Amino acid sequence: MPRYQYLQVDAFTNTPLTGNACLVVLDADDMPADTMQALARETNLSETAFLLRSDRADFRARYFTPAEEIPLAGHPTLAVTRTLIDSGRLDLAHKRTFTLELKAGVITVEIDDRENITMAQRPPVFMNTYDAAAVLPVFGLRADDALPGVPLQTVSTGTPQLMIPIRRLERLREAVMDMRAYLTLKAQGDFFSPHLFCLEGISADAKTFARHFGSSPDTYEDPFTGSATGGMGAYLWRYGLIAQPRFIAEQGHGMQRPGRAMVEVVGAPDAMTTVKVGGAAVTVMRGEILL
Numbered sequence: 156m157p158r159y160q161y162l163q164v165d166a167f168t169n170t171p172l173t174g175n176a177c178l179v180v181l182d183a184d185d186m187p188a189d190t191m192q193a194l195a196r197e198t199n200l201s202e203t204a205f206l207l208r209s210d211r212a213d214f215r216a217r218y219f220t221p222a223e224e225i226p227l228a229g230h231p232t233l234a235v236t237r238t239l240i241d242s243g244r245l246d247l248a249h250k251r252t253f254t255l256e257l258k259a260g261v262i263t264v265e266i267d268d269r270e271n272i273t274m275a276q277r278p279p280v281f282m283n284t285y286d287a288a289a290v291l292p293v294f295g296l297r298a299d300d301a302l303p304g305v306p307l308q309t310v311s312t313g314t315p316q317l318m319i320p321i322r323r324l325e326r327l328r329e330a331v332m333d334m335r336a337y338l339t340l341k342a343q344g345d346f347f348s349p350h351l352f353c354l355e356g357i358s359a360d361a362k363t364f365a366r367h368f369g370s371s372p373d374t375y376e377d378p379f380t381g382s383a384t385g386g387m388g389a390y391l392w393r394y395g396l397i398a399q400p401r402f403i404a405e406q407g408h409g410m411q412r413p414g415r416a417m418v419e420v421v422g423a424p425d426a427m428t429t430v431k432v433g434g435a436a437v438t439v440m441r442g443e444i445l446l
Contacts, residue, residue: 156445159183162241163440164234167379167414171439174407174414175379177234179204180444181242188224190446195219201377204231206238212254212261214239221372225347226259227313229274229381229432236264236272237436259313273417273433276312276382279389283345284308290319293337294330294351305394309346310386312430317346318390324355324364328409332368332375341370350383354396361415362402363387378407379414385430388418392427
């Protein structure tokens with residue numbers, strides 16, 4: 156019977172049982188992809204990660220939602236890094252920067268002296284735009300709840316996410332997704348999932364607060380979405396919604412799983428080369444999978 160060691164890590168937080176949870180399976184090179192997918196359904200977390208050997212980078216990982224494999228994600232990358240540290244595979248006394256092969260390509264991950272983890276996402280790609288009158292009612296909101304003067308647009312730093320800027324925090328808190336209407340919108344779109352956000356944080360030092368929705372068999376709402384936070388940072392910088400390319404983003408408070416990330420957009424608004432998204436991560440479980 157195959158046995159696999161795993162750690163479960165809460166990402167974008169240093170407080171156990173908050174942030175976004177990810178189960179990371181170690182030494183999964185011989186695990187078939189259909190078993191990875193079945194295990195992701197079993198955990199029913201927003202993503203489950205699998206660590207493998209790489210001939211292109213220091214390490215390799217694959218990320219699965221309960222529904223499908225995805226090319227890049229933020230909170231599994233933090234969880235994988237925390238797992239590498241806590242399992243002894245990454246010795247911070249000798250190495251604080253490493254490369255990680257994902258389906259989207261090879262990215263660079265850094266760990267600072269306080270063990271905050273930062274991933275450099277892919278250069279942003281700006282894709283289709285959408286009519287607020289067609290999108291906002293899907294989330295129980297009005298067209299005039301959208302932030303004026305900027306488009307609703309799909310942005311990808313590895314995984315395409317629909318950026319939906321909301322005028323006020325109180326209205327963002329009230330958003331409720333109509334699943335049938337959402338599935339119709341998604342079937343006609345170019346995005347993996349929607350990212351609703353406003354230019355207000357919950358904490359005094361935060362610039363943004365966001366909510367990120369999904370459809371079954373994936374989770375209805377994600378506690379913290381690192382890939383979409385990167386796309387959001389690129390969007391904010393491109394459209395002049397932030398004065399500085401560094402800020403703190405928050406998400407998950409309404410789910411009782413608050414998380415926060417440090418975001419840095421690198422490059423001019425019309426020539427961004429990467430978006431860095433980072434935060435803390437803490438291991439909360441260790442165990443063995445029997446298959």
